[in-house]
Amino acid sequence: MPRISEESIERVAAASDIIEVIGSYFPLKRAGTSWRALCPFHREKSPSFHVSPQKQAYYCFGCGAGGGVFKFVMEYERVDFGTAVQRLAQKAGVTIVEEKGGPDDDRRRALRDRLLDMHRAASDWFHHNLVRSQGGAAAREYLKSRAIGSDIAKDWQLGYAPEGGSALLAHLRKAGFRDNELRASGLFGGGEDGPLRDRFRQRLMFPICNDYGEVIAFSGRVLPPNEDPAKYVNSPETPLFIKGRALFGLHKARRPLADTGTAIVCEGQLDLIRVFESGMENVVAPQGTAFTPAQARLLKRYVETVILCFDSDRAGRTAVERSLPILLAAGFSVRVAALPPGEDPESLIRTGGADAFRALIERAPDYFDFALGEAGRDLEDAGKKSALVRKLAGFAASLPDAVGRESVAARIGPRLAISPQAFLASVPKTPPAAAIEDDNENGPVQPANEEPDAVVRLLLHAVLFDLETRRWLAAQEQDAPSVLSGRPGTELLRTCLRAGFDPADAAATQTFVAAQSPAAQSVLAALLLGRPPANPLAIARESLRNLRKRDLEARREAVTAKLRNPALGPEEIAGLQAEVVDITKDIGQISGSH
Numbered sequence: 001m002p003r004i005s006e007e008s009i010e011r012v013a014a015a016s017d018i019i020e021v022i023g024s025y026f027p028l029k030r031a032g033t034s035w036r037a038l039c040p041f042h043r044e045k046s047p048s049f050h051v052s053p054q055k056q057a058y059y060c061f062g063c064g065a066g067g068g069v070f071k072f073v074m075e076y077e078r079v080d081f082g083t084a085v086q087r088l089a090q091k092a093g094v095t096i097v098e099e100k101g102g103p104d105d106d107r108r109r110a111l112r113d114r115l116l117d118m119h120r121a122a123s124d125w126f127h128h129n130l131v132r133s134q135g136g137a138a139a140r141e142y143l144k145s146r147a148i149g150s151d152i153a154k155d156w157q158l159g160y161a162p163e164g165g166s167a168l169l170a171h172l173r174k175a176g177f178r179d180n181e182l183r184a185s186g187l188f189g190g191g192e193d194g195p196l197r198d199r200f201r202q203r204l205m206f207p208i209c210n211d212y213g214e215v216i217a218f219s220g221r222v223l224p225p226n227e228d229p230a231k232y233v234n235s236p237e238t239p240l241f242i243k244g245r246a247l248f249g250l251h252k253a254r255r256p257l258a259d260t261g262t263a264i265v266c267e268g269q270l271d272l273i274r275v276f277e278s279g280m281e282n283v284v285a286p287q288g289t290a291f292t293p294a295q296a297r298l299l300k301r302y303v304e305t306v307i308l309c310f311d312s313d314r315a316g317r318t319a320v321e322r323s324l325p326i327l328l329a330a331g332f333s334v335r336v337a338a339l340p341p342g343e344d345p346e347s348l349i350r351t352g353g354a355d356a357f358r359a360l361i362e363r364a365p366d367y368f369d370f371a372l373g374e375a376g377r378d379l380e381d382a383g384k385k386s387a388l389v390r391k392l393a394g395f396a397a398s399l400p401d402a403v404g405r406e407s408v409a410a411r412i413g414p415r416l417a418i419s420p421q422a423f424l425a426s427v428p429k430t431p432p433a434a435a436i437e438d439d440n441e442n443g444p445v446q447p448a449n450e451e452p453d454a455v456v457r458l459l460l461h462a463v464l465f466d467l468e469t470r471r472w473l474a475a476q477e478q479d480a481p482s483v484l485s486g487r488p489g490t491e492l493l494r495t496c497l498r499a500g501f502d503p504a505d506a507a508a509t510q511t512f513v514a515a516q517s518p519a520a521q522s523v524l525a526a527l528l529l530g531r532p533p534a535n536p537l538a539i540a541r542e543s544l545r546n547l548r549k550r551d552l553e554a555r556r557e558a559v560t561a562k563l564r565n566p567a568l569g570p571e572e573i574a575g576l577q578a579e580v581v582d583i584t585k586d587i588g589q590i591s592g593s594h
């Protein structure tokens with residue numbers, strides 16, 4: 001994603017009122033000059049989540065969550081910074097300028113926009129066919145047999161692609177899309193320059209959405225009585241859609257995932273929809289059989305635990321075993337819900353009810369326990385047992401740390417009737433290739449952030465509220481940077497001193513705060529939400545003076561200690577004594593400069 005210009009960020013900050021933004025997610029109650037609510041980031045009974053319109057910041061006195069409007073959207077919606085800015089820009093009607101936008105970038109962006117429009121149009125058209133067209137009868141019938149009513153179909157924008165092969169083409173051409181755009185969309189076959197032909201024919205259509213809920217691709221399922229061996233046809237990669245990066249259902253499941261900390265993972269779209277609609281909304285589907293490292297990373301933003309809920313046939317088992325190394329390497333705790341043979345989540349809920357499925361999910365054992373349970377009596381056969389040990393040890397190799405491997409060994413060794421050490425000895429030194437990162441798209445590494453100590457906090461507070469204090473302290477830092485060096489939080493203070501924002505300008509302050517690490521944003525928000533310092537410049541002078549004095553006193557102490565050494569010669573003693581006098585004079589000067 002290209003960088004958004006600082007100026008745009010500032011404009012978005014200026015146009016977004018934090019009370020309005022947070023108030024659009026949940027109600028805020030006025031309390032004096034600030035607004036309050038129950039904190040959305042931790043469980044509580046009385047509201048400790050405060051939002052200040054003056055400082056355009058929020059802070060929770062219960063859990064320490066805090067920051068500006070950008071951080072709020074990032075944390076609440078679980079999106080990255082760029083996305084939060086875009087979303088707020090959309091809300092506020094601000095146009096964003098992206099940096100380094102050469103003509104190529106402009107062209108790419110323009111094409112992307114056209115493709116998004118086209119997918120929207122196609123999705124509407126497919127849905128219309130499902131609901132209205134005669135040809136859609138088979139699809140309606142099929143959905144009815146799966147107990148999916150028209151409200152659910154509408155909610156998920158399910159559709160029907162008619163037979164033939166040129167109806168969508170004609171519809172989109174009429175809507176004004178040009179052939180080069182149609183070719184780039186993945187909705188048509190026809191190669192580089194052959195005649196275009198609808199890719200999806202006579203299929204039940206599932207739109208695949210990005211984080212925002214915009215349609216970026218489709219998956220089409222074959223309908224009975226058609227016996228096409230390709231049960232699903234998916235969009236190929238396009239400028240909108242990169243395979244292995246999207247998770248079906250994520251745009252609806254984000255909040256429930258974050259709230260529960262657990263993801264139910266289904267194989268198919270219909271399974272997912274049924275599970276979601278029965279009230280277990282923390283569910284996603286990987287689109288394809290196994291997880292990719294990119295999908296695992298995406299999911300890791302929301303949850304720590306994954307419950308795989310795949311068919312209990314051979315293909316389902318293979319999908320579990322192919323996903324496992326990737327999920328374990330990403331640090332998830334992985335559980336497996338064992339569906340009864342021949343059932344999928346959809347059929348189980350339809351026949352047994354949501355409670356039957358919920359019970360299955362709640363009982364789902366950890367993968368290693370699951371595998372041992374599956375093996376059952378096979379463990380009595382020496383050959384099968386050692387094959388299982390090899391298999392499990394292979395998976396244990398994907399665990400990111402030794403502690404995890406040891407705890408698995410301690411737990412399952414006894415059940416395999418081998419010692420934990422013997423199990424650990426059979427763990428390969430290198431994890432399977434599938435679990436190794438496929439790209440380095442992890443974003444910038446945030447520097448470790450220290451909690452500022454009391455003095456630095458005081459100075460930060462003064463600097464955040466008063467321009468004059470910031471200028472004064474910045475000048476002091478240039479003259480004598482040593483006093484603050486090494487104190488926890490000094491780096492953040494220095495960043496503040498270097499920044500050019502005017503504390504009276506809430507939007508500029510916001511932009512500055514948003515550029516800091518999440519931990520630093522919490523620290524800054526807590527200070528911004530506090531009472532403004534009564535006399536910031538005096539406080540800063542006093543703090544710095546005290547620090548200097550303590551610094552000098554520590555130095556005098558050190559020199560005096562040296563003087564106690566009986567092995568010193570007369571010249572050394574004289575030198576050290578002179579030093580003590582000098583330091584004492586300096587201390588006197590500082591104390592007298594009130």
Ligand SMILES: [Zn+2]
Nearest residue numbers: 039042060063
């Ligand atoms: Zn909280």
